[in-house]
Amino acid sequence: MTVIYNLQKLQPLWQTVDPFLLCAHHVDHYPTGNEQLGPNASLSGHQLGQDFIPLKDNWRMYHGHTVPGFPAHPHRGFETVTISRKGSIDHFDSMGATGRYGDGDVQWLTAGNGIQHSEMFPLLNPNNENPLELFQIWLNLPAKDKLCAPMFTMFWHESLPIFRHRDSHQRETQVDIIAGTLANTTPLSPPPNSWAAEDHNHVAIWHIHMDAEAEWQMPPCPQGVNRRVYYYQGQSLTAGQSRVTQGHCFDVEPQQNLSIVNHAEPSHMLVLQGRSINEAIAQQGPFVMNKQSELMEAFNDYQKTQFGGWPWPQADTTHPRHQARFISVGGKQDFPPSDDGDTPCSPSKPNAT
Numbered sequence: 001m002t003v004i005y006n007l008q009k010l011q012p013l014w015q016t017v018d019p020f021l022l023c024a025h026h027v028d029h030y031p032t033g034n035e036q037l038g039p040n041a042s043l044s045g046h047q048l049g050q051d052f053i054p055l056k057d058n059w060r061m062y063h064g065h066t067v068p069g070f071p072a073h074p075h076r077g078f079e080t081v082t083i084s085r086k087g088s089i090d091h092f093d094s095m096g097a098t099g100r101y102g103d104g105d106v107q108w109l110t111a112g113n114g115i116q117h118s119e120m121f122p123l124l125n126p127n128n129e130n131p132l133e134l135f136q137i138w139l140n141l142p143a144k145d146k147l148c149a150p151m152f153t154m155f156w157h158e159s160l161p162i163f164r165h166r167d168s169h170q171r172e173t174q175v176d177i178i179a180g181t182l183a184n185t186t187p188l189s190p191p192p193n194s195w196a197a198e199d200h201n202h203v204a205i206w207h208i209h210m211d212a213e214a215e216w217q218m219p220p221c222p223q224g225v226n227r228r229v230y231y232y233q234g235q236s237l238t239a240g241q242s243r244v245t246q247g248h249c250f251d252v253e254p255q256q257n258l259s260i261v262n263h264a265e266p267s268h269m270l271v272l273q274g275r276s277i278n279e280a281i282a283q284q285g286p287f288v289m290n291k292q293s294e295l296m297e298a299f300n301d302y303q304k305t306q307f308g309g310w311p312w313p314q315a316d317t318t319h320p321r322h323q324a325r326f327i328s329v330g331g332k333q334d335f336p337p338s339d340d341g342d343t344p345c346s347p348s349k350p351n352a353t
């Protein structure tokens, strides 16, 4: 029996289904970093401010001019989940929260009634290349929660639950659990207004790594839950009875086990799963509401209040090169768990270029 369907080639912005709105996978091979933490290379050939297509190098500046990334911009009506895999991200927002995270950490930001934030990718290594890889996922909020208070949540990679399975040949499948229980592995708590906060919505965000030739059965989920698998790195595998090559996504019949047999190369997949919110969507750029009139209200409110303003020196502010990972929210600092029990240093003043 076929248990996968809608097999399709991945588009530059990965195609998503309700309750997800967007999934961007950024992979950039940045060169060494300069004094300003930007690329130590010529920027000619990059369409500065709008550099999304790597025409010249295999890296992009996105909306950045000096440092790559996304300088201050607003959101309303949904959540961003940023899964860093390689490299660092400097966060600043209109609530006064800031931080540096990366290398597997996950930031979950409930934009709710409105927030401005910046996400810059500082190139911290002046002597070597600065690879960056991250996923930015937009998870919709239901009408009842679209205007909730914004909230900043950080999952340090040291605390993320990991599910591990070894097949009969000791080949491993590892699943990093950002949301959604898998077998007996439960996730960290999502933000309280998230669609993921209600168990019966079965929201899952899983990052899967399978050894070459590993075999694993993804357990079923309830009828009516959308489960989409993005196969983005590897060579090929068999999902159910279908051969799938890297660079494709497919949907899974929820009520059946999905057998995955990996072929000769290690494979990486992302799973986005959840019950549909099933409400009308009115979207313009960074605002996602249910009706046109609510979009107008969003633009008017943003013009009037700037969603709290911008309390930082610049729209593309970064932290100093040697700043370790941290967050500061509501004046309270938090650091990744350390093995040696040492208290990490407090953050220093941010950079203004």
Ligand SMILES: O=C(Oc1cc(O)cc(O)c1C(=O)O)c1ccc(O)c(O)c1
Residues within 6 Å of the ligand: 013, 022, 024, 026, 070, 073, 119, 135, 136, 286
């Ligand atoms: O790239 C797009 O979205 C983003 C990805 C990020 O990693 C951070 C961000 O702040 C954004 C963003 O807010 O735009 C994107 C979004 C929509 C779209 O039509 C695109 O072509 C790209």
